[in-house]
Amino acid sequence: MTPHPINITPKQLYFAHKQNYVLPTKQHCLRVKKVINMNGPLVIYIKGKDEETRDNTDVDLEFRQESNFFYLTGVDEPGYQVVFDLESERVYLITPSVPENDVFWKGPSHDTAELMELYNVDEIVQQEDLPRLFHTLAPKSTLVLDDQQAKHLKSIMPLLNVDTQLLTPAIHESRLIKFSWEIETIRQVMYASSQSHIALMQQFKSGMTEAHLAALFRWTCASHQIYSQAYLPIVASGPRAATLHYSRNNQKIPTEPHSLVLVDAGGEKSCYGSDITRTFPARGFFSEEAKTIYNIVLRMQKVSLDIYFASCIFIVEANTYIVETVLSNLMPGVFWADMQTLAMEVLCDELIRIGILIGDQEELIQRGVPSAFYYHGLGHSLGLDVHDVGGKDRCPADQEDSDNPTATEFLADRPLEENMVLTVEPGLYFNDAMLNIWTQFPGYQHYFDLGVVDKYRGVGGVRIEDTVVITKDGYENLTFAPKEIHEIEELMNVK
Template sequence: MADVKAILAGKYPAKAHARRVVEWMRAKNPGVSGVLYLEGQKTRMIEDNDETQPFRQRRFFYYLTGCALPDSYFTYDIDNDKSTLFIPPIEPESVIWSGLPLSVDEALSLYDVDQVLTTDQVASTIAHPHSSSAVWAIANQVSDHITFLEFNEKDFSLLKLAIEECRVIKDEYEVALTRHANDISTIAHTAVLKAVKHAKNERELEAIFIAKSISHGAREQAYHSIVASGTAAATLHYLKNSEPLTGKLNLLLDAGAEYDCYASDITRTFPINGRFSSESRAIYDIVLQMQNVCTNMLKEGVIWDAVHLTAHEIAIEGLLKLGILQGDKEDILKTRTSVAFFPHGLGHYLGMDTHDTGGHPNYEDKDSIFRYLRVRGPLPAGAIITVEPGIYFCRFIIEPYLTDPVHAAYINFDVLNKFWEVGGVRIEDNILITKDGYENLTTAVKDVTKMEELINGS
């Protein structure tokens, strides 16, 4: 395993990313030259308030700079391989409130760029490009005072696409960031496990997760946590996180810390009282088998659609053994009846965004088993993908299947009635694809015996 601390002691490889993006653009358009132009996210005020909104850097900008400062700009001179970061100048009146900002020299030492200037120099710098030059920018991410009048060619589409595609394959530094985010999230997940038996409601557990993340260096969350107890676990993107835990079987915790703009995304499902019910354990074992088999299929070039289909086949086999489904396995798969219990895709790319770029989903797919699959096609080495199978007992989703004679023939309603209180079970890990296999970056406990020991304090 790579030494995460040693890797992260270096600079975020922004210059290498810029070169990679240009290489991708030239594969599409061999004549690409001129200047790449990007703007960071602006400071924004809360409406009717003198406070700023929480800041989140634009990911396209961060990928080529490694800079999380608001109100910054960036250019990359393709032909001269020269990158320039523009940061806000010192405003004396703001220093008393916010302290001294980052200086030009400090920024040059922190970021992998060739030159650092201040933002009051952006317009004049780009106003004198090379003759017959082009500028490559992102639509709707160019400030009004930037005109590009001196450029002969202006393109507002290729750069965004290039960055989206390049972000799929992670370099060593990006993998280290994701691994570290996972390590912090594992600490936070473990803390929730240890607290769940004595907690009164979902919000207590969300607070524990966030507190542990922040105390270990991850101030931001990759997404709003899902802390779903009982039947609420059947809601895929549950939002309340405030309901009481009393009398409920399980807790589904889908939560991940973000570290230096890179996400983790981990889900665990466990018994609130420290012991799975027989129904909950049966579903958990099926989902764990789905995850283990599918993860073991992963390597460079594997077709993600086929892995997802395998997850459905295992779900069908498991639900047939329990008697929830009935009939022939192949017929059930053909009619897509299993979608009633596993309605989402097996996973998604992970990076600076939780649902990261480059997956090429097809949400218009007529085939319901693939419609919500966020990644389609072969997986490249260097991609990080989540593997998150689940089985859910959501009345809103399942009951229409029970009134459809085609699907209803394959569902045993009497057996199904025993499982509604299970809610839903999902298990999710973050997997790095390699040439010959994979590496699981997630170490949070999912073994039933170990989970129950942690919950019971034994």
């Protein structure tokens, strides 16, 4: 069995929050070196992000470090660069040259001693000493992320031999398998995000708007010391629940009997994200139709993980409900593609059972019919990016199509491994545009019972998403927000 996440009490989490914990990013550099697996005087160079202002104004934009740079340095401040010498395994952090007046406007810059204390690097180098550093290291080749970074480096060091092919897939491969401190950071932010989902269910009142719920989500995260979001919160009510990345959040929540509110949101801490979707009834109780659809998705989630419902622990602690459904059999070696298939089979069986689809499961799946109601992947890797990188290629030699590999690609192509963090997020949607296409397509009409489709159309859409980490012999669910119908209704109707 997997260790139970309830072992981490809120108190311990807060303690971890408060520690001045230095992320051991040197380990990240060393693993990237290992993945690259090449000898000789090689150097990695990345320019981190600069401060940005909006358009042609002086309005500062919120700063968020580029993920690969953060991975190697832990620096979430603008203007830095990093050099990692693979031979000596030394990490050099290059500090920005700050205009003199900045001290009055932005505050004092860190001095060398502070930087050495804040970050897991070996040496601090001033911007003007960067050429000298390169001359000393005299690399055979300098590995950079892409052409833009190459161009920047060439503008400082025109004669350098620069490689744009090796670094990106190596960092991506490294980032895919998480270190324990990365998992711990994600665990903390998952805890806060779970609490925020719970808060939305508890505090929801008729008449609220999507925008208000999105703001309430951010505020609850903040009250758990999480001040950023991993992505724009999606608060999609009524028919909008069938729009996958709806983030306008600008409508009033409807009060029709079947109406649901789909909330897909997760905070971010130290650049590490979280990702949770919960769907709850706008009237506090699920209608029978909504229940039917909701339970199909819940079954897809459980079964797609080759799951049996092993036990359910329900702890009530200081006004906070922490619910963890202990599932099993998601484990290293499993292929994600098989899970996708399984989820689709469950969906198809269920849609036949309730009368929406007509015909034989095998034929319906072979012709792709269930995709009329479920048109996205079962999940993705999560880490410094919410749709996190995953190296499609195990060795850096094979480079084709490895730029920006999507999580789905990697998940489909390779077995799961210990310390991957991924989401499991089946859905079932009644999207008018999608249904029009499918139900009117020649040769497909007879698969649908439109009368039954209409009966459920008002449900809009359901998605249930947890984030889990693959363990040695199974997985651990990092999501504490309840997802059983009775739990949700209980949360929404206390007092």
